Amino acid sequence: MSHRTTRLVLIAALVGACFAPAAQAQSGLTHAQLYARAVASFQQGRFPDAYGRFIALANAGHAPAAELALFMSQNDTVLFGKDWDVTQEQLTAWSALAGRPAPVLQARNYPHAGAQSAVASR
Secondary structure, eight states: OOOOHHHHHHHHHHHHHHHHHHHHHHHHOHHHHHHHHHHHHHHHOOOOHEEEEHHHHHHOHHHHHHHHHHHHTTHHHSSOOOOOOOOHHHHHHHHHHTTTTOOOOOOOOOOOHHHHHHHHHO
């Protein structure tokens, strides 16, 4: 192993060790506890945090979180002013957990920032 490779391996191990306590603390929580934290984030209006927590739980197979992740993804810009990231595979899996038909992911068209300034300068 070259000196550079050995150094990269040591750096990776150090970074992993730094994040290990947080990962272990998080993994010690039950789905119910993680769900309660997600709901608390939602109730406090911390919607990006709540969505991230709900999708993590939904992706792990937690049905109540899947229901709320679906709700937030379907009402993203209307209720939350955010365009949440979601894939069709996630929508399908979450819908199966929630026991309802899967919505179809709709493509969005975002105007180019330069187009708005060109129209404004006319």
